[in-house]
Amino acid sequence: MxxxxxxxxxxxxxxxxxxxxxxxxxxxRREGLFHLxxxxxxxxxxxxxxxxxxxxxxxxxxxxxxTVAGAALGLAIEVSLYRVLRRRNVSGEAFLLAxxxxxxxxxRLASIWLGTMPLSLEAHRRIAERVDFLGxxxxxxxxxxxxxxxxxxxxxxxxxxxxxxxxxNAMRQSGFLYDWRVGRSSMLLAVVGLISGALxxxxxxxxxxxxxxxxxxxxxxxxxxxxxxVLSAEGLARLLASFIPPHRRTARSERILLxxxxxxxxWLLAILSQIVTRVLEPQWKDVILLGVTLVALRFGTLGRxxxxxxxxxx
Amino acid sequence: xxxxxxxxxxxxVIANLALALSIPFRWGGRLILSQGIFVALGxxxxxxxxxxxxxxxVFAVLVATLAGAVGGWLLARIAAPxxxxxxxxxxxxxxxxxxxxxxxxDSMTGGRTGIGGLPNILVPLxxxxxxxxxxxxxxxxxxxxxxxxxxxxxxxGRAVRAARDDATGAELDGISVAHVERDMFILFGLHSALVxxxxxxxxxxxxxxxxxxxxxxxPIVLACILGGGEEPRHSLLGAVLVLALDEGTQQLxxxxxxxxxxxxLMVGIAYVAVALAGGHSSLMRIxxxxxxxxxxxxxxPLVQRRGVxxx
Numbered sequence: 001m002x003x004x005x006x007x008x009x010x011x012x013x014x015x016x017x018x019x020x021x022x023x024x025x026x027x028x029r030r031e032g033l034f035h036l037x038x039x040x041x042x043x044x045x046x047x048x049x050x051x052x053x054x055x056x057x058x059x060x061x062x063x064x065x066x067t068v069a070g071a072a073l074g075l076a077i078e079v080s081l082y083r084v085l086r087r088r089n090v091s092g093e094a095f096l097l098a099x100x101x102x103x104x105x106x107x108r109l110a111s112i113w114l115g116t117m118p119l120s121l122e123a124h125r126r127i128a129e130r131v132d133f134l135g136x137x138x139x140x141x142x143x144x145x146x147x148x149x150x151x152x153x154x155x156x157x158x159x160x161x162x163x164x165x166x167x168x169n170a171m172r173q174s175g176f177l178y179d180w181r182v183g184r185s186s187m188l189l190a191v192v193g194l195i196s197g198a199l200x201x202x203x204x205x206x207x208x209x210x211x212x213x214x215x216x217x218x219x220x221x222x223x224x225x226x227x228x229x230v231l232s233a234e235g236l237a238r239l240l241a242s243f244i245p246p247h248r249r250t251a252r253s254e255r256i257l258l259x260x261x262x263x264x265x266x267w268l269l270a271i272l273s274q275i276v277t278r279v280l281e282p283q284w285k286d287v288i289l290l291g292v293t294l295v296a297l298r299f300g301t302l303g304r305x306x307x308x309x310x311x312x313x314x
Numbered sequence: 315x316x317x318x319x320x321x322x323x324x325x326x327v328i329a330n331l332a333l334a335l336s337i338p339f340r341w342g343g344r345l346i347l348s349q350g351i352f353v354a355l356g357x358x359x360x361x362x363x364x365x366x367x368x369x370x371x372v373f374a375v376l377v378a379t380l381a382g383a384v385g386g387w388l389l390a391r392i393a394a395p396x397x398x399x400x401x402x403x404x405x406x407x408x409x410x411x412x413x414x415x416x417x418x419x420d421s422m423t424g425g426r427t428g429i430g431g432l433p434n435i436l437v438p439l440x441x442x443x444x445x446x447x448x449x450x451x452x453x454x455x456x457x458x459x460x461x462x463x464x465x466x467x468x469x470x471g472r473a474v475r476a477a478r479d480d481a482t483g484a485e486l487d488g489i490s491v492a493h494v495e496r497d498m499f500i501l502f503g504l505h506s507a508l509v510x511x512x513x514x515x516x517x518x519x520x521x522x523x524x525x526x527x528x529x530x531x532x533p534i535v536l537a538c539i540l541g542g543g544e545e546p547r548h549s550l551l552g553a554v555l556v557l558a559l560d561e562g563t564q565q566l567x568x569x570x571x572x573x574x575x576x577x578x579l580m581v582g583i584a585y586v587a588v589a590l591a592g593g594h595s596s597l598m599r600i601x602x603x604x605x606x607x608x609x610x611x612x613x614x615p616l617v618q619r620r621g622v623x624x625x
Contacts, residue, residue: 034403085589092399093345094589101585104528108579112572220410227407284418290411294392294404 004274010142010210012263012270013149017203018042018222019229019262020156021196026230027172028192029095036099037077038200038226039219040106045070045201046208046218047114059209066205067198074197077102078190086189107219145206150263152199157259165256168192224289228269231296233261319444321561326451327513329553331530332537333458334505336549339538341471342498343478345402347531348389351412352382352503354525356510358416361429361520371432375511382507383500390499394492409527416522428521432514447516454512458505462546474498475544532581533560539588559584 018038025035049066053059081098159165171178171185178185200222207222237257241249269292276288331349338344356378363374393404416423423429465471476484477491484491514520523529533556541552563576 032400034399081586081590090589093402096345096399096402097585098589100532101582101587101589104532104578104582104585108575108582111575112579115571224407224410281418287411287414287418290407290414294407294411 004271004278007138008267008270008274009146010138010270011273012267013142013146014203014207014210014222015225015229015266015269016149016153016263017199017206018226019233019266020152021199021203022223022226023230023233023258023262024168024192024196024199027168028189029092029172033082033092034096034099035196036096036223037102037106038074038196039223040103040110041070041073041077041197042200042204042207042222043110043219044073044106046204047110048201049205049208050114063202063205067202070201070204071194071198073106074200075190075194077197078193082193083186083189103219139210141206141209145210148206153259153263157256160259161256221286224286224293225266225269228289228293228296229262229265231293233258233265235296236261236265316442316444319442319448321557323444323448323451323513323516324560325553325557326448326455327509328534328537328557329550330451330455330458330509331506331534332541332549332553332556333455333462333546334502334509335534335538336541336544336546337462337465337474338498338502339535340541340544340549341466341474341478342495344397344495344498345399345405345535346389346502347402347406347527347535348409348412349502349506349534350525350527350530351409352385352506353510353513353530354412354416354522355385356382356507357514357517357520357525358423358429359507360511360514361432362422364432365429371515375508378511379504379508382510383504385507386500386503387496389503390496394495394499406527409531413522413526416525423522424520426521428519431518431520444516447512450512450515451509454508459546459550462549466545470494470497528578528581532578532585536581536584536588540584 022035022038025038026032045066048069049062052062052065057065081102082095085095085098160168167178167182167188170182171188178188204218204222207218240257240261269289272292273285273289276285280288331353335346335349338346359378359381360371360374363369363377364371367374369377389405389408393401393408396404417426419425473484473489473494476487476489477494481491484494510525517524537552537556538549539552540555541548541550559580560577563580564573566573566576568576
C-alpha cells in the first residue's frame with residue numbers, strides 16, 4: 001500500500017505540473033479555455049532540451065533553455081493568436097479549433113526538426129540511481145521532480161491567495177470590467193501565457209528525464225491527465241465552497257481551495273494509473289485515463305454548469 | 315490507373331463522410347471530432363462479421379451499419395446534454411479513447427497489426443477491389459446526396475436547424491429537441507459506419523492508423539468548413555478542396571520524411587486560419603462574399619459583353 005502510494009508520486013508530480021500550467025490558461029476565460037497547444041509547446045521544448053543535452057550543455061542548462069523556449073512559445077501564442085481571437089469575441093469552438101491547429105503545427109514542426117521519433121536521452125548515471133525508501137524504488141530524478149512540483153505548488157498557493165489570484169479571478173469574471181477598473185487585461189494574459197508555456201516546458205523536460213524515451217504521442221499523454229486534474233478539481237472546489245457559510249464565502253474561496261485540490265486529484269489519478277498498470281496490462285492505462293476524463297467532463301463541473309445555465313435560460 | 319482509382323476512392327470516402335458530418339455540424343451546430351471512430355467501427359465490424367462469425371459480406375455490411383447507428387444513439391445519450399466547445403472536446407476524447415481500444419484489444423481487433431484484408435466479393439465484377447469499392451461508394455454518395463438534399467428541406471432538416479438557432483423557441487413550437495438530436499446522431503453514425511464498412515473492402519489491412527483522429531476526422535471537419543454552406547453540394551465542394559490541398563502538398567519538392575508531415579501541417583495552418591476568420595459561420599460569410607465578388611467581376615461583364623454583341 002505504502003509502496004503504491006510512494007511509487008505514484010513521480011507520476012503525480014508530472015500530472016501536477018501539467019495541470020498547473022493548463023489550469024492557468026483554463027481560468028483565463030469564464031467558460032474555460034482548452035489550451036491543447038500546451039502539448040505542442042511541451043514537445044518542442046523537449047526537443048530543445050534533448051538537443052541541448054546531446055550537445056553536452058548539461059541538465060540544468062538544457063532545462064533552462066527548454067523553459068525559455070516554452071515561455072517564448074506560450075507568449076507568442078497568446079499575443080499573436082489568442083489576443084486576436086479575444087478581440088474578435090469568437091466562440092469557444094473557434095478557440096478550440098485554433099488550439100487544435102497549433103497543436104498539429106507544433107507537433108509536425110517538431111517531427112520535421114527532430115526527425116524520427118522516439119527521442120532517447122543519453123544515460124546520466126547520477127539521475128538514474130535508485131533510492132530505496134520504505135520499499136519503493138524510485139530514481140533520484142523522480143524524487144527531484146516530486147520536490148520541484150511540491151515547491152511550485154506551494155508557490156502557486158501563496159501567489160493565488162494574493163493580488164495575482166484576485167486579479168486572475170476578476171479578469172475571468174469580466175475582462176471588460178477588469179480593463180475598466182484595474183488595468184490592461186492583455187498584459188495579465190500575456191504573463192499567463194508566458195508562465196504556462198514555461199511550466200509546460202519545464203514539466204516536459206522533467207517528464208523526458210524520467211521516461212528517457214519520448215514517443216510521438218507524448219503531447220496527448222501530457223495534456224489528458226491535466227484535463228482530468230483541472231476539471232475534477234474545479235468540480236470539487238465548487239462543491240466544497242458551497243459548504244462554507246455564506247457570510248464567510250468570498251469570490252476567492254474557490255480559487256484558494258483549488259490549488260491543494262490539484263495536488264490531491266493528481267495524486268489520486270497517479271494511484272489509479274499505478275493500480276491499472278498492475279491489475280491490467282500497461283497499455284490500458286491511457287484508456288482508463290481517457291475514460292476518467294470523459295466522466296469528469298460529462299458529469300463534472302462543466303456538465304453541471306451547462307445544465308444550470310440551460311435551466312436558467314428555460 | 316491505380317493512382318486514379320486511389321484518388322477516386324479517397325474523394326468518394328471524404329465526400330461521403332463530409333455529407334454525413336454536415337447534418338450534425340452544419341445543420342445542428344455540433345462539432346463532432348470522433349467521426350473516425352464510427353468509420354473504424356464499421357470497418358472492424360464488417361471484418362469481424364466476415365472472418366469470425368462467417369457472415370455473408372452483405373449481411374456483414376448491414377451489421378456494421380447497425381453498429382454505427384447504435385454508436386450514434388450512444389453518442390446522443392452521452393454527449394448531447396453538453397454543447398459548444400465542451401461537446402467538441404468530449405467527442406475528441408472519445409476519438410482518442412476509441413483508437414486506444416482498437417489498438418489494444420488484440421483478441422478482437424488484432425491490435426496494431428489489425429485484421430487482414432477482406433475478400434473482394436461485394437460486387438462480382440472483374441475489376442480491381444479499389445475501383446469496385448470506389449464505384450460502390452460513388453453510388454452511395456449519390457444516394458445519400460439525394461437523401462440529404464431531400465432532408466434539408468424536410469421537417470427534420472428544418473427542425474435540426476431550428477434547434478441549433480433557438481432550442482427554447484423550437485421546443486415552444488412543438489419540436490422535441492432531444493428527439494431531433496438523437497435522430498441526427500443516429501443518421502450520422504449509420505452513414506459513417508456504412509462508409510467504413512464499404513471502405514474496408516478496399517483496404518489491404520484494417521489497422522487503427524487509417525482511422526486516427528488527425529488522419530481522418532480533422533480533414534473531414536475541414537472539408538465541412540471549407541465547403542462554406544449548409545447544403546449537401548457545399549460538403550462535396552469541401553471534399554474536393556481538402557483532397558486538392560492534400561494532393562497539392564504531396565507534390566511539393568521536399569524530402570520524403572518531411573513530405574509525410576506536410577499534409578497535416580497544412581491542415582493545422584488551415585485550422586488556425588479558420589479560427590482567425592471567426593469560426594465556420596464567418597467562413598460561410600466569406601465564401602458567400604467571395605462568390606458575389608466572382609459573380610460581379612467575371613459573370614456580369616461576360617453577360618453584358620454578350621448582350622452588347624447580340625445587339
